Amino acid sequence: MEAIHVNHDPKGWGPSSLKFPQIEGVEPTDDLTSLYSYIDFGQKASKREEEPDDFFLVDNKLQSGSKLMSKYGQFFSKVGAAPKSRAAVPTRVTTVARPVTKRIYRDQTVSIRSNWSMIAELSKPNNDKLSFEPGAAEEISQYGSILTYKRSQDTSVSALSPKILNTKVAESRAFISSTASADSHFEALKDRASLFITDTVLVAIMTMNRSVYPWDIQITKSNGKIVFDKSEDSSLEQLTLNENNPEHMPDEDEPETSINNPKRLAEEAQRVNRAFFISSVAEPSIEFGTSFNEENLPIAIKYRKWQLSEGFGVLVRTEIDSVIEENDNKVLIKLFAVNExxxxxxxxxxxxxxxxxxxxxxxxxxxxxxxxxxxALKAYLAGVEFVKIGYVSRANPNVNDRHLLLHVQKIRTKDLMQDLNLSYANGWGVFRAVVEIIKNQPDGRYVMVKDPLKPVVKIYTANEDHVEDFETR
Incomplete structure (x- = not known):
């Protein structure tokens, strides 16, 4: 049997016909995959004996053609592959300190039990394709009363003439927070729909593609009725800051006592929003049916129904914050505040x-x-035409209980959704997909869990557990 002939070039690398140059400092027998080195082709290689002690961020942006030719032109000219447009200027590649990759550790908001079974997983690529038009909402009932918005605030407040917000008053004021299963009106209206949910829970599902932080939703199916609940002290109530900008997300390594810890910032944002609401409304008030509880909360509740399919209605509890007089018409509005x-x-x-x-x-x-x-979705679900957004800043960057209102912006709800590139039909499509999964399951308890590190939401069966016994974090 004739031996295979290998064309070997002892003065270079590879077959002699290609004439790859020998690089000073690197031998042909070296294992280049284990070398932490930089190579300036045609010049000298420098080896680093030590290995990196952590992961590194690598700049993978493409360089322009001219820069590539400048960097590698000398090497290409030696192997006869470079264009002859212009001579390359030899440059040495220098090492630079690269930042260590920042690890993010987040806990799930509910402990996944060993006896739970995952029945579905929803991911952003699949969710983006979903769409459903539920049609117009049916007004079922409404309760409570709302105060009138102070129109003078829009013109009297500015960055040069700010308004002090009393966030301590906001802490002592009661706001509605009951979940669907604890809502007595849902119980009274149980024959009017097949599914019961609050706007807070519904919009969390509709916007799951944009959520970064973890959350959980508890679902109960019994006798053909489905109830979506938030857990006690749910993270769905939190108002996150800079959740969607990785470069500017609050530092999760901040001590819990720090005013810039993510949890403390969320609590601050909640206080700011409530303070903005309280400072923006005044008498007279408008009644929406009878008072719905003893606390006489300063908002109105509307129960609105949408049809997901024939004979399957979804009853949603929505909220209205205030009313404003415009051209002798009473226009409903929602109030929110962004804070820096x-x-x-x-x-x-x-x-x-x-x-x-x-x-x-x-x-x-x-x-x-x-x-x-x-x-935006909360306003749209409530049938609110306009949103008022307050811009609030700390009076002192190092103090989180003194705030200034610097500007108030009025924007039409539909325009806000358009600015956010937000699809109402996609939101309903995502929610409908979740409902179809639950409809195909037997009666029992289920949990939706947003993964703390991935854009994924998982649904588990939890039939052997009681919702109130779920261990939340």
Missing amino acids: YDAKITGGYKEKLETKKGQIFANEIKNNSCKMSKW
Whole structure:
């Protein structure tokens, strides 16, 4: 049997016909995969004996053609592969300190029990393809009363003439927070629909593609009725800051005592929103049916129904914050507030709100897409035509209980959804997909869990557990 002939070139690399040059400092027998080195082709290789002690971020952006030719032109000219357009200038590749990859550790908001079984997984690529038009809502009932919005606030407040917000008053004021299974009106209306849910839970499902932080939703199916609940002290109530901008997300390594810890920032945002609401409304009030509880909460509740299919109605509890007089008409509105804790992230409300309001608004949409999408959907589900957005900043960057209202923006709900690139039909499509999964399951208890690190939501059976016994974090 004739031996195979190998064309070997002892002065270079590879077959002699290609004439790859020998690189000084690197032998042909070296294992290049184990070398942590840089090579300037045609010059000298420098080896580093030590290995990196951690992961590194690598810049994988493509370089322009001219830069590539400048960098590798000398090597290509030696092997006869480079164009002869111009001579390359030899440059040495220098080592630079690369930042260590930041690890993110987040816990799920509910402990996954060993006896739970996953029945479905919803991912963003699949969710993006979903769409459903539920048609017009049917007004079922309404309760409570709302105060009138202070129109003077829009013109009297500015970055040069800010308004002090009393966030301590907001802490002592009662706000509705009951979940669907604890709502007595849902119980009274149980024959009017097949599924019962609050707007807070519904919009969390509709915007799951934009959510980054973890959350959970508890589902009960019994005798043909389905109830979606949030857990006690649910993260769905939190108002996150800069959730959708990885470069500016609050540092999760901040100590729990720090005012810039993510949890503390969420609590601050909640106080700011409530303070903005309280400072924006006044008498007279408008009644929406009878008072729905002893606390006489300063909002109105509307129960609205949509049809997902023939004979399957979804009853949603929505909220209205205030009313404003326009051209002798009473226009319903929702009130929300964005707040900055670091002017370097927002661009500085005080400096730019007078001249660059559009830039500040666009920046908030970029940083808080999920939160603002929930706001827009809540307004749309309630049949509210306009949204008022307050821009709030800390009076002192190092103090989280003193705030200034610098500007109030009025925007049509539909326009806000368009600015957010938010599809109402896609939101209903995602929700309908979840409902179909539960409809095909037997009576029991189920849990939706947003993965803390991935854009994935999983649904588990939890039939052997009681919802109130779920261990939440």
